[in-house]
Amino acid sequence: EAEVAQSPRYKITEKSQAVAFWCDPISGHATLYWYRQILGQGPELLVQFQDESVVDDSQLPKDRFSAERLKGVDSTLKIQPAELGDSAMYLCASSPRTGDTEAFFGQGTRLTVV
């Protein structure tokens, strides 16, 4: 069964350092999402891609976060510099196309900033 792959599963980093997360969506899925989930809360959308284009990044803290999906397949989310408040689970999801609202999620990356 096809899955959304994310790496690493866990990351511990010191504040002010740079950190990056990688996501490989299900093959053929045009839409890719990055979510942040703070413990005890629902996911918060950070950025949405349609192929290689950003559809929505209104909730992405652009002073420190960046996301790219250069070839419209896999994607990288970067934080530089990391802050203590960035500790969270970062989830990647994909869906076949925009408007197809069923999203398939990866296992997530648990980030701890110390």
Added chain:
Amino acid sequence: AQSVTQPDIHITVSEGASLELRCNYSYGATPYLFWYVQSPGQGLQLLLKYFSGDTLVQGIKGFEAEFKRSQSSFNLRKPSVHWSDAAEYFCAVVSDSNYQLIWGAGTKLIIKP
């Protein structure tokens, strides 16, 4: 703005007992509704969805949910829970403005042996 409310932060049930998790949404037209489950340290797995048609929706793992327009609710049910059902459950609705998911805060299900 659209919203999703899951009134119960935690629910504790005994293994073998029935379960109902509540979800209320604010929306004008017929919404697209989802229930997802998240085991500790894991991603989210879709349990079931409602788009239209029969208001009683069957999902995976023996779960079902019923859409009630008059109550703006989409409650999740299971007749007999298993210890492996211990997880966090999220209700979500599709935004009518940008087709993105709007999430509830989640309900943590605890199973008593």
